[in-house]
Amino acid sequence: KGLRGKGKGHQRAPRIPSQFSQEERVAMKEALKGAVQIPTVSFSPEELNTTALAQFGEYIHKVFPTVFKTSFIQHEAVGEYSHLFTVQGSDPSLQPYMLLAHIDVVPAPDEGWDVPPFSGLESDGFIYGRGTLDNKNSLMAILQALELLLIRNYIPRRSFFIALGHDEEVSGVKGAQKISALLQARGIQLAFIVDEGSFILDGFIPNLQKPFAMVSVSEKGAIDLMLQVNMTPGHSSAPPKETSIGILAAAVSRLEQTPMPNMFGGGPFKMALQQLANEFPFPTNIVLSNLWLFQPLVSRLMERNYITNALVRTTTALTMFNAGVKVNVIPPVAQATVNFRIHPAQTVQEVLKLAKDIVADDRIQFHVLNAFDPLPVSPSDDQALGYQLLRQTIQSVFPEVNIVAPGTCIGNTDSRHYTNFTTGIYRFNPIYLQPQSFSSIHGINEKISVQAYETQVKFIFEFLQNADADPRQGSSMPSWGLMAVGSFSLLTMPGPSCLPVDVSCS
Numbered sequence: 384k385g386l387r388g389k390g391k392g393h394q395r396a397p398r399i400p401s402q403f404s405q406e407e408r409v410a411m412k413e414a415l416k417g418a419v420q421i422p423t424v425s426f427s428p429e430e431l432n433t434t435a436l437a438q439f440g441e442y443i444h445k446v447f448p449t450v451f452k453t454s455f456i457q458h459e460a461v462g463e464y465s466h467l468f469t470v471q472g473s474d475p476s477l478q479p480y481m482l483l484a485h486i487d488v489v490p491a492p493d494e495g496w497d498v499p500p501f502s503g504l505e506s507d508g509f510i511y512g513r514g515t516l517d518n519k520n521s522l523m524a525i526l527q528a529l530e531l532l533l534i535r536n537y538i539p540r541r542s543f544f545i546a547l548g549h550d551e552e553v554s555g556v557k558g559a560q561k562i563s564a565l566l567q568a569r570g571i572q573l574a575f576i577v578d579e580g581s582f583i584l585d586g587f588i589p590n591l592q593k594p595f596a597m598v599s600v601s602e603k604g605a606i607d608l609m610l611q612v613n614m615t616p617g618h619s620s621a622p623p624k625e626t627s628i629g630i631l632a633a634a635v636s637r638l639e640q641t642p643m644p645n646m647f648g649g650g651p652f653k654m655a656l657q658q659l660a661n662e663f664p665f666p667t668n669i670v671l672s673n674l675w676l677f678q679p680l681v682s683r684l685m686e687r688n689y690i691t692n693a694l695v696r697t698t699t700a701l702t703m704f705n706a707g708v709k710v711n712v713i714p715p716v717a718q719a720t721v722n723f724r725i726h727p728a729q730t731v732q733e734v735l736k737l738a739k740d741i742v743a744d745d746r747i748q749f750h751v752l753n754a755f756d757p758l759p760v761s762p763s764d765d766q767a768l769g770y771q772l773l774r775q776t777i778q779s780v781f782p783e784v785n786i787v788a789p790g791t792c793i794g795n796t797d798s799r800h801y802t803n804f805t806t807g808i809y810r811f812n813p814i815y816l817q818p819q820s821f822s823s824i825h826g827i828n829e830k831i832s833v834q835a836y837e838t839q840v841k842f843i844f845e846f847l848q849n850a851d852a853d854p855r856q857g858s859s860m861p862s863w864g865l866m867a868v869g870s871f872s873l874l875t876m877p878g879p880s881c882l883p884v885d886v887s888c889s
């Protein structure tokens with residue numbers, strides 16, 4: 384391992400077929416089960432299961448030994464429990480890219496689950512457990528695909544990074560943000576980033592019979608807004624006309640009952656619907672092909688379903704309410720937290736102003752706990768390398784999927800910590816998702832079929848090789864060679880003395 388074949392950087396390596404032996408297929412599903420069994424739960428930014436996170440680090444060493452011992456792969460633990468892999472490609476003229484996934488999961492109490500959420504049990508062809516869709520599937524599939532390629536003597540041409548955060552579910556401050564700072568210090572620039580965040584969507588839009596792949600090219604912003612009312616406490620036998628609880632409850636109810644404006648047309652979703660138009664039966668196909676005329680109608684229709692509603696506006700979710708100290712005490716203080724998810728066409732400041740105008744009560748104090756604007760829209764045109772590589776790989780691995788369309792991620796991902804490195808950030812999981820499985824993410828009975836997981840490994844196995852395709856050597860891909868002007872050797876970057884040349888750092 385590790386012979387870099389000096390001077391052979393521009394030779395085209397034969398394509399490695401994505402065929403796995405029975406033994407490999409069993410090993411890959413068992414590896415995922417083992418990952419699910421480690422309860423890497425993030426409860427809050429301060430409360431992570433560090434024992435499980437440490438165990439997870441040891442686990443990936445054990446199940447992916449080739450990744451860790453390959454000379455041209457550098458492994459670094461960052462922020463103690465996150466992991467950064469630097470895979471040095473043989474062609475320094477190609478700009479590197481980065482794959483993201485996260486180790487942590489949201490809590491999963493046993494109640495409501497058919498099997499214990501950290502059992503990783505297989506039943507009826509599905510592996511059950513917290514993290515099987517969000518996001519241990521991606522993490523394990525990335526490392527698994529790389530492991531299988533390395534075993535087949537794969538030497539990548541284009542360098543890439545794999546960044547595995549350990550606190551994505553609670554902020555990414557200790558994981559992704561630290562990896563980002565490290566890459567920044569090394570002067571890294573990336574061709575594109577691929578993270579979790581969207582799927583091959585099946586059954587989300589009424590009348591659309593066929594699934595389509597949505598690659599999210601943007602991500603909603605967010606505000607955690609705490610509203611507070613202070614009142615003089617007193618005896619409940621002689622209450623004032625209004626209490627802090629009553630004032631606050633009325634305020635948050637106004638927020639809930641007054642949706643933010645419908646912004647359909649101001650984000651990537653409109654483009655997706657236009658691309659999908661011909662997949663709908665008459666007359667929807669005509670309506671969607673003529674949004675210049677029917678936009679008001681379509682935007683109203685989208686509001687009817689809570690998932691498509693989230694794509695057309697900033698959403699308002701009342702998530703916490705705290706007040707009262709005793710049954711017979713007028714409460715001195717009441718607090719409520721509202722979680723806004725900001726549409727790509729709005730900003731934090733605009734949403735805050737709207738919220739204050741809706742509440743319209745000077746007795747309410749507003750405290751912004753956390754806020755960030757929506758992420759910029761990444762390119763999805765013919766020249767967008769990351770998008771086109773995803774599209775090409777989707778078409779080869781899922782030939783039955785006719786449409787690949789750009790969309791908006793309604794949740795937040797670690798990718799927002801990496802906006803300095805590239806304009807091309809894409810969120811996509813190569814998995815079919817139905818509304819029911821969408822509800823299982825952060826919900827109950829999260830599961831992935833063994834076949835879907837194998838396909839995810841296959842997808843990344845193909846994707847890694849597609850990223851190496853050389854457009855200057857007769858590929859049908861667009862002129863991405865233009866992006867490769869200059870040299871992108873990671874070997875010359877400042878950093879630990881053990882950067883990947885001949886020995887592994889791990």
Ligand SMILES: CCCCCCCC/C=C\CCCCCCCC(=O)N[C@@H](CCCCN)C(=O)O
Pocket residue numbers: 551552553554555579580581582584587588690691694792793794795796821824
């Ligand atoms: C056009 C058809 C309808 C589209 C339907 C969209 C279907 C939704 C598909 C995927 C959404 C899944 C989102 C997965 C990523 C979310 C990850 C996550 O939970 N992130 C947390 C981060 C919290 C950070 C601390 N504040 C979150 O967003 O809450």
Ligand SMILES: [Zn+2]
Pocket residue numbers: 485517518551579
């Ligand atoms: Zn996730």
Ligand SMILES: [Zn+2]
Pocket residue numbers: 489517552825
């Ligand atoms: Zn999540």
